[in-house]
Amino acid sequence: ERRLLERQLLKISDAEQQRIGADLHDGLGQQLTGLACMAAALRDRLRAKLPEESSLADLVAKIANEATEQSRALARGLSPVQLEVHGVASALEDLAFQSQRLHNIECLFTLKGASPEMDHLAAIHLYRIVQESIHNAVRHGSAQRIRVGLVTKTARHRLIILDDGQGFDSRAARAPMGRGLRLMNYRANMLGGTLHVRSCLGLGTRVICDWNPPYQHTNEN
The missing domain is CATH 1.10.287 (Helix Hairpins)
Structure with missing residues (x-):
């Protein structure tokens, strides 16, 4: 409940x-x-x-x-209109482009494989994970370079966000982005996936989200 x-x-x-x-x-x-x-x-x-x-x-x-x-x-x-019109990959590419212009940084998106087929709610979850990661990298990490990568395969999809920011001690009891990270974790769970954040002071941050394609769940059920 x-x-x-x-x-x-x-x-x-x-x-x-x-x-x-x-x-x-x-x-x-x-x-x-x-x-x-x-x-x-x-x-x-x-x-x-x-x-x-x-x-x-x-x-x-x-x-x-x-x-x-x-x-x-x-x-x-x-309100990312691109999600409904052109799909999640196009929306993420536009997000990277707009982030680059808005924050005056280098932010690039790459896609390996086909753009994943997702319902609108799932696509929103993925989009918000990337959006929050970029926000954290710029605001908390003062990042100048961000890479957003989406790798799609038959059995497993992977989203990777890398930045060259200040990083943080992920072992600390209260990381500076705790609330945002918890919400990102929850969104990953809603995708039926997992979220891993690896960061080190002075070495930037890496966010990885893995999840199964929706049709994988349908076949298993």
């Missing part, structure tokens, strides 16, 4: 994140786009009439464009 309740709460939380992401895209995102367009128009007018005053308008336009890009990246992270 407790496990069922936890699963329902996680499902509600994911649905709420997607709703907020959609609202962010349709509301704030559209307003920022409009602001960026108006700032650009003002800049062009000032360049023609008051060139010496146009530098401030240039700055406003630049900040507005940056804010627009950040809101789009946040909206994609909260």
Whole structure:
């Protein structure tokens, strides 16, 4: 009963994140786009009439464009449309690309094998594991290079996230990312898989998630 309740709460939380992401895209995102367009128009007018005053308008336009890009990246992270449209591999590739732009780091995604067939909820779990790993690597580890790899085979799939950050003592009773790691573990369990995190101070972190393809479970049942 407790496990069922936890699963329902996680499902509600994911649905709420997607709703907020959609609202962010349709509301704030559209307003920022409009602001960026108006700032650009003002800049062009000032360049023609008051060139010496146009530098401030240039700055406003630049900040507005940056804010627009950040809101789009946040909206994609909260509500990854790519999952439903193009599948989990494409969504992870887009996540890596957006993380690279948002955090000004090197973040690359590679796929070995076919893109795994997953229902939407399972794909969300996998996506959030990668998202949390990248967040931890940047925020806690100050990583500059992150590699996200997905290896798919007939009997077993593997997700690997490597970073060159500061790392942490995984043997410590209270690791700095304890809550996030617990949630990642829970999501891996929801996939019917396992999650292993290996880290060492000064040597970065490696996150590995292994799970069986869904049809494997169906055949066994």
